[in-house]
Structures are given as C-alpha cells and as structure tokens.
Amino acid sequence: MLKKLRLFAALVAFCAVPAHAELVIDVQGIAQPTPVAVVPFGWEGRTAEMPTDVAEIIEADLLRSGRFEPIGEDKMLQKPTDGADVDFQDWSFVGVEAVVVGKVIQTGENAYTLQFQLFDVFGRRQLVGYRMPASRGTMRGAAHRAADMIYEKLTGIKGVFGTRVAYVTAKQQGQGRLYSLVVSDYDGFNEHVIMESQDPIMSPAWSPDSRQLAYVSFEDDKSSIFVQTLRSGNRFRVSAKPGINGAPSFSPDGRKLVVTLGGVDGNLDIHVLDINSRRTTRLTTHRAIDTEGTWSPDGRWIYFTSDRSGGPQVYRVPATGGTPERVTFEGSYNARPRLSPDGTKLATVFNDRGNFRIAVMDLERKDVLVLSGGRQDESPSFAPNSDILIYATRQGRNGVLESVSADGLIRQKMRSSAGGDVREPVWSPFPRF
Amino acid sequence: MSYFKLFSILALSFLLAGCPGTPPMPDPEPTDTTYGGDAGASTSGTGSDPYGGGQMMDDPFAGNEVENVIYFEFDSSEVRAQDQDIVAGHAAMLNSNPNLRVRLEGHADERGSREYNIGLGERRSQAVRQMLMIQGVSASQIATVSFGEERPVAFGSSESDYSQNRRVEFVYPN
Numbered sequence: 274m275l276k277k278l279r280l281f282a283a284l285v286a287f288c289a290v291p292a293h294a295e296l297v298i299d300v301q302g303i304a305q306p307t308p309v310a311v312v313p314f315g316w317e318g319r320t321a322e323m324p325t326d327v328a329e330i331i332e333a334d335l336l337r338s339g340r341f342e343p344i345g346e347d348k349m350l351q352k353p354t355d356g357a358d359v360d361f362q363d364w365s366f367v368g369v370e371a372v373v374v375g376k377v378i379q380t381g382e383n384a385y386t387l388q389f390q391l392f393d394v395f396g397r398r399q400l401v402g403y404r405m406p407a408s409r410g411t412m413r414g415a416a417h418r419a420a421d422m423i424y425e426k427l428t429g430i431k432g433v434f435g436t437r438v439a440y441v442t443a444k445q446q447g448q449g450r451l452y453s454l455v456v457s458d459y460d461g462f463n464e465h466v467i468m469e470s471q472d473p474i475m476s477p478a479w480s481p482d483s484r485q486l487a488y489v490s491f492e493d494d495k496s497s498i499f500v501q502t503l504r505s506g507n508r509f510r511v512s513a514k515p516g517i518n519g520a521p522s523f524s525p526d527g528r529k530l531v532v533t534l535g536g537v538d539g540n541l542d543i544h545v546l547d548i549n550s551r552r553t554t555r556l557t558t559h560r561a562i563d564t565e566g567t568w569s570p571d572g573r574w575i576y577f578t579s580d581r582s583g584g585p586q587v588y589r590v591p592a593t594g595g596t597p598e599r600v601t602f603e604g605s606y607n608a609r610p611r612l613s614p615d616g617t618k619l620a621t622v623f624n625d626r627g628n629f630r631i632a633v634m635d636l637e638r639k640d641v642l643v644l645s646g647g648r649q650d651e652s653p654s655f656a657p658n659s660d661i662l663i664y665a666t667r668q669g670r671n672g673v674l675e676s677v678s679a680d681g682l683i684r685q686k687m688r689s690s691a692g693g694d695v696r697e698p699v700w701s702p703f704p705r706f
Numbered sequence: 707m708s709y710f711k712l713f714s715i716l717a718l719s720f721l722l723a724g725c726p727g728t729p730p731m732p733d734p735e736p737t738d739t740t741y742g743g744d745a746g747a748s749t750s751g752t753g754s755d756p757y758g759g760g761q762m763m764d765d766p767f768a769g770n771e772v773e774n775v776i777y778f779e780f781d782s783s784e785v786r787a788q789d790q791d792i793v794a795g796h797a798a799m800l801n802s803n804p805n806l807r808v809r810l811e812g813h814a815d816e817r818g819s820r821e822y823n824i825g826l827g828e829r830r831s832q833a834v835r836q837m838l839m840i841q842g843v844s845a846s847q848i849a850t851v852s853f854g855e856e857r858p859v860a861f862g863s864s865e866s867d868y869s870q871n872r873r874v875e876f877v878y879p880n
Contacts (some may be wrong), residue, residue, distance in 0.1 A: 564822055609822070612744065
C-alpha cells in the first residue's frame with residue numbers, strides 16, 4: 274500500500290500543480306490533505322491595491338507544504354476580513370477545517386500593519402491571531418511568517434516558509450562558464466547573486482545565525498575557503514593552504530568550521546578550523562579520502578565520508594578528537610552525510626542499484642529509506658524543522674532542485690529563475706528575529 | 707620512444723626554456739603559413755595560390771605532440787600503460803628545464819558526491835605527481851589541483867562522456 278502511494282507521489286511530483294490530496298499521511302496512515310480557506314485579505318490604504326497579495330502567499334505556502342488543500346475563492350460563501358465576522362456554520366457547510374482571515378492597513382508612506390487570524394471551524398475558536406509591522410520590502414517575508422505560524426498551529430511542526438536556500442548555478446558564458454552563488458527565499462523568490470566567478474564555486478554552508486555563508490572558490494586555479502557576510506557582502510579567506518581546501522561546515526556555535534585539507538601530498542583529512550585564530554586541528558590521519566565533515570547538532574560528533582573501507586561510507590569522530598567509528602553499512606556508497614537538526618536522521622548520497630539517490634537513515638532504528646528517484650541526485654540538506662530535505666537532481670543536462678518530505682511522500686520541484694545548471698542547495702537555519 | 711617523438715620533446719624543451727610558462731605547442735619551429743602545415747589547425751586556402759603550382763607540405767612531427775591529457779578508468783587513479791610514455795615525456799621536459807612548472811589538474815566524472823569527487827580527482831593528480839617525481843622531477847616544480855566534477859569537458863551522462871571527464875591535465879601556467 275505504502276509502496277503504491279510512493280510511486281504515485283513520484284508521478285505527481287512531475288505535474289505542474291504542486292501537492293496533491295492523496296499523498297499526505299496522518300498518524301494512522303494515508304489521509305486527505307486538510308481542506309482550509311485563506312480568505313482574500315482586506316486592504317485599507319491609499320492606493321487601489323495592497324502592495325503584496327498576502328493571502329496569495331499564505332495560500333501558496335500551505336499548498337506547497339503538501340498537507341493542505343486551500344479551497345478556491347468561488348467556493349467561499351463569505352469573505353470576511355475581520356475575525357468577528359467569521360460564520361462558522363458557513364465554513365462548516367463548505368467543508369473546511371480551518372479559516373484564515375486578515376487585512377493589511379497602511380499606516381504611513383511605506384509602513385503597513387499586517388494582521389491575520391486563524392480559526393478552527395469545528396471547535397469554533399481562534400487558534401492564533403497576530404499583527405505585525407511591515408514595509409513594502411518586508412511584506413513578502415511577513416506573509417511567510419504568518420504562514421509559518423498557521424502551519425505550526427495546524428500541524429505541530431514548525432513552518433519553514435520564512436527560511437532561505439543557498440545554491441550554486443553554472444552557465445555557459447562565451448568560451449567558459451560563469452558560476453554564481455545564489456541566495457533566495459525557500460520558494461525561489463528574492464534571488465540574490467552574492468558571488469560570481471569564472472572558476473568553480475562549491476559547497477556553500479550556512480552559519481547557524483544564517484548571516485554568513487562559507488564556500489569553496491577556485492579563483493586563481495586553487496581552492497580556498499571563504500566566509501562571506503550576506504548583508505555587507507564582505508568576505509574573508511579563512512583557508513588557503515597548499516592543496517585542497519574544501520567541504521566547509523559550521524559548528525553549532527558558529528565559531529569553527531570543519532574543513533577538508535589535502536596538503537601537498539593530497540591526503541584528504543578532516544580538520545577543525547577556528548575562524549578567528551585560523552588555527553586548525555587535525556581530526557583524521559588516514560591515507561584514504563576523508564571529506565565532507567559535518568557537525569552533529571549537539572556539537573559532540575563530526576560525521577564525515579571516508580573510503581578507508583574501499584568505497585565511501587559515513588564515519589563519525591568525537592569533535593574533540595578520538596577514534597573514528599563507522600556509521601553506515603547499508604549499500605556500497607554513502608557520501609555527503611547531513612544530520613537532521615533534531616539529530617535523529619542521517620541523509621546521504623546513496624548508490625541505489627547504480628543510481629545515485631538521496632537516502633535517509635533513522636539513527637536509532639538504523640533503517641534506510643531512499644527518498645529520491647533520479648540517476649544523479651546529490652547534496653541533500655535538511656530544512657531546519659527536520660521534516661523536509663532539499664537536493665539537486667538532473668533534468669536533461671541541467672541540475673534542478675527538488676524538495677521531499679522526510680517520509681518521502683511529498684515532493685516539490687523548486688523554481689529558480691537563475692537558470693543554467695543548479696546544484697548544491699543548502700537550506701538556511703530558522704531566521705532569528 | 708621514436709626518434710621523432712624524442713626530437714619533438716627536445717625541441718619543445720628548447721622552446722620552453724626560452725619562455726617558461728608557455729604551454730607546450732605542437733610545432734617545433736615557426737611555420738610559414740604557405741608552406742607549413744599545422745597538425746591541429748586546418749588552413750583552408752581555396753583562393754588563388756600566389757606562388758602558382760605550389761603544394762602544401764606535411765608537418766613531419768604531426769602526431770608526435772606531447773599529449774597534455776591522460777584518462778583514467780572508472781574509480782581508478784592508476785596511470786594506464788599506454789599513457790606512461792606521455793608522463794615520461796613531461797618528466798623529460800621538466801627535468802631538462804628546472805625552471806619549468808607544471809600544474810596537474812585532476813578531474814572526476816559527475817557520478818556521486820561533489821566533494822568526494824574532489825578527492826578522486828586529487829588522487830589522480832597525485833598518482834601522476836608521484837610518477838613524475840620517481841622520474842626525477844623536483845616536487846617544487848609540481849602543483850596539483852583537483853576540480854572534481856566541476857569542470858567537465860563532456861556534458862552528457864553516457865559512459866563515453868564520463869570517460870572523457872576522468873582525466874588529469876598537464877597545465878604549464880603563464
């Protein structure tokens with residue numbers, strides 16, 4: 274039963290309309306997505322229309338989550354913009370379980386108040402109501418934040434609509450290629466190119482406060498690791514040792530990076546780099562390839578890829594040093610480990626009968642679930658709520674981004690207007706307000 | 707090694723000694739555009755021949771260039787038997803020109819994880835570096851870099867594309 278539905282999920286994933294009813298599971302098993310209504314928001318301002326259609330953004334977020342099915346405006350018997358006017362009998366008749374109403378009020382030339390209320394139709398009560406300031410520039414973000422609060426109230430899972438994604442694109446440019454490091458909202462809007470180069474850019478990694486990105490750049494035909502502050506665009510070269518400088522990943526406290534250094538002799542090992550002092554501590558000394566280190570969320574372990582057993586498998590070593598121990602045993606190829614922020618799951622690039630796919634292992638039960646269906650899927654990265662992963666897959670000759678729920682049932686293609694070959698998506702931590 | 711090949715390498719070394727940093731060129735001497743013939747570049751002269759009744763001459767060194775790329779089997783960093791002459795050619799050139807520097811650029815095919823592929827590319831460039839050093843080349847003349855799967859020359863996803871991308875390039879920086 275589950276298998277059949279997974280197949281169906283995979284098929285639906287390639288349709289234009291995201292998220293379909295049959296795919297969502299509840300505690301018992303398979304269920305319908307929850308029907309909800311997001312009533313068009315009211316507008317009290319000096320122009321004919323509000324600067325951003327807030328209801329449309331909230332509705333798109335809920336739809337894209339795969340867990341909700343917002344009803345069309347034509348099915349609504351009333352369109353209140355204030356909670357006091359909600360008629361529960363009407364909404365009960367329409368068959369929705371929750372109703373969102375709200376409005377945008379202009380309070381100055383570029384100052385607005387966004388307010389919304391979420392109601393439980395059967396319980397006939399307000400689940401959450403919130404009012405927040407916004408400008409034209411922050412209105413989209415405020416709408417995502419409202420959607421996050423609604424999502425969390427309805428599912429018990431923190432919403433990730435207010436988060437961002439960083440990724441690398443490569444495009445043909447004249448005789449060469451142009452590589453770009455891009456940051457956008459999770460839904461692909463607000464794309465910003467933060468770095469461009471004719472030499473490869475690799476391995477972006479978010480700082481825990483989501484204000485900086487570490488990455489590898491091959492400018493001058495050698496690899497270096499940079500840390501760049503997003504707001505200012507300032508960057509520091511934090512590692513440019515002889516040989517390989519690669520695979521940076523921040524420690525949970527943001528003060529260190531785990532990196533891969535190769536040295537003159539090209540023996541890739543895991544090192545910890547203190548960002549302020551630039552001092553490095555070597556964690557592994559094996560002559561095999563040791564790379565792709567990543568911290569466990571509690572800061573105690575560093576998980577990494579090593580081919581010391583022959584093919585690449587995931588190992589872990591205490592972050593303060595010690596003897597590495599092997600973590601993955603299922604399959605001939607497990608690389609690029611990433612832990613879910615709740616520390617319960619490990620995502621890898623996994624060789625699934627000759628195809629490279631994204632797999633997730635439950636660290637307690639040890640069972641492995643293959644989540645993707647491509648031939649060349651790579652770079653899994655967990656959303657900060659641990660419930661969704663983003664990764665790169667192939668579409669023709671180009672890479673595109675997809676996201677999948679950690680249970681494998683809900684899959685989305687991500688929009689990118691940047692074009693070209695899109696790769697190495699990394700999901701930001703939760704924003705700090 | 708054939709005499710032609712050896713001569714080609716020596717002539718090349720001579721040229722390179724004069725201008726370190728120049729990438730190896732196939733022609734040992736400057737060629738006259740009318741009478742010369744470059745193995746790699748095809749000159750098309752369909753207009754009237756100003757010298758009348760002339761004839762193009764073959765490049766005697768055609769096919770004896772020092773190759774600048776060698777290829778590897780899947781999941782292997784072993785230099786293939788047929789490529790060992792190429793490495794030896796570069797070793798001879800570097801040995802007779804102590805000021806010459808080479809950058810060995812290792813590459814992998816696109817399969818699997820990107821940073822792990824950086825490791826595979828580096829393993830290949832290191833295998834070539836070791837071979838050069840065994841043949842007397844000084845470590846200070848050699849730099850290695852791995853681009854993993856980031857700089858493919860073939861963009862498809864067939865075995866033929868992959869085999870063109872699993873490579874080490876000898877680059878003589880300017």
